Amino acid sequence: xxxxxxxxxxxxxxxxxxxxxxxxxxxxxxxxxxxxxxxxxxxxxxxxxxxxxxxxxxxxxxxxxxxxxxxxxxxxxxxxxxxxxxxxxxxxxxxxxxxxxxxxxxxxxxxxxxxxxxxxxxxxxx
Amino acid sequence: xxxxxxxxxxxxxxxxxxxxxxxxxxxxxxxxxxxxxxxxxxxxxxxxxxxxxxxxxxxxxxxxxxxxxxxxxxxxxxxxxxxxxxxxxxxxxxxxxxxxxxxxxxxxxxxxxxxxxxxxxxxxxxxxxxx
Numbered sequence: 001x002x003x004x005x006x007x008x009x010x011x012x013x014x015x016x017x018x019x020x021x022x023x024x025x026x027x028x029x030x031x032x033x034x035x036x037x038x039x040x041x042x043x044x045x046x047x048x049x050x051x052x053x054x055x056x057x058x059x060x061x062x063x064x065x066x067x068x069x070x071x072x073x074x075x076x077x078x079x080x081x082x083x084x085x086x087x088x089x090x091x092x093x094x095x096x097x098x099x100x101x102x103x104x105x106x107x108x109x110x111x112x113x114x115x116x117x118x119x120x121x122x123x124x125x126x
Numbered sequence: 127x128x129x130x131x132x133x134x135x136x137x138x139x140x141x142x143x144x145x146x147x148x149x150x151x152x153x154x155x156x157x158x159x160x161x162x163x164x165x166x167x168x169x170x171x172x173x174x175x176x177x178x179x180x181x182x183x184x185x186x187x188x189x190x191x192x193x194x195x196x197x198x199x200x201x202x203x204x205x206x207x208x209x210x211x212x213x214x215x216x217x218x219x220x221x222x223x224x225x226x227x228x229x230x231x232x233x234x235x236x237x238x239x240x241x242x243x244x245x246x247x248x249x250x251x252x253x254x255x256x257x
Contacts, residue, residue: 029213036210040242043199043249046186053183080168083161090158118172122179 017104025082028075035072070119077114081107153212160209167202187253196254203246211239 004012038060045056059065085103088094094103144150174195178186189195214235222228 026213026217029210030217033210033214036206036242039203039206040246040249043190043246043253046183046190047249047252049183049187053186076168076172080165084165087158087161118176121176 017108018100021082021085021104021107024078025086028079028082031075032072032079035075038068038072070115073118074111074115077118078107078111081110081114153215157209157212160205160212163201163205164209167198167205170198171202190250190253191256193254196250199250200247203243203250207239207243207246211235214239 042056042060045053060069085094085107088103094100142150174189178189181189190199215232218228218231218235222231
């Protein structure tokens with residue numbers, strides 16, 4: 001007989017959507033905390049102007065910088081959507097299985113749509 | 127039964143309302159209140175940043191120097207760093223079990239959050255005042 005874990009184990013457990021979203025909410029929050037440093041850098045670069053602003057633009061405009069910004073956009077849109085879902089729960093709304101499943105998928109789709117929208121607008125130069 | 131349950135707490139404990147964790151619901155509430163503030167502020171900031179893509183330093187500075195923009199930026203910074211450090215606090219509480227390391231990290235996060243908020247606010251003031 002195949003050896004099986006004795007209790008529900010992460011490797012054999014089919015993740016319910018809400019479980020994955022809950023973990024991602026925390027992970028995206030930590031990622032955004034790091035992103036806050038870039039926000040401070042951005043404001044300081046604008047305040048300093050000239051070369052310092054140019055250095056900031058060169059950094060975030062580089063391929064690696066853009067990749068990081070894309071990641072932070074994704075994390076921000078996810079944390080935003082998922083956070084609203086949490087606020088609705090805090091008001092006691094949406095705990096039913098069907099409803100929480102539906103709002104979970106709205107978060108996933110909304111994240112993709114909002115991130116795509118932001119980057120389409122950014123690439124189009126708005 | 128209810129009366130017996132109530133007697134488990136002294137009247138003073140009940141009035142203070144701090145519960146078994148001894149810190150009450152303050153953390154929970156501020157996390158939610160800052161979250162509510164951050165929903166519109168974040169969408170607004172994304173909009174502002176999108177308008178600055180491809181613009182030079184002078185345009186960026188002029189846009190952020192507008193009074194309403196400056197005020198909203200300061201509000202965003204305050205809500206963001208407050209919310210951030212509350213979130214990181216819980217993550218550290220949950221995953222760091224070596225006491226001295228946990229305390230050191232908590233203090234580091236608080237200091238970093240205040241430093242970030244102060245530096246960003248000062249930058250906004252410099253932009254607004256034009257120096």
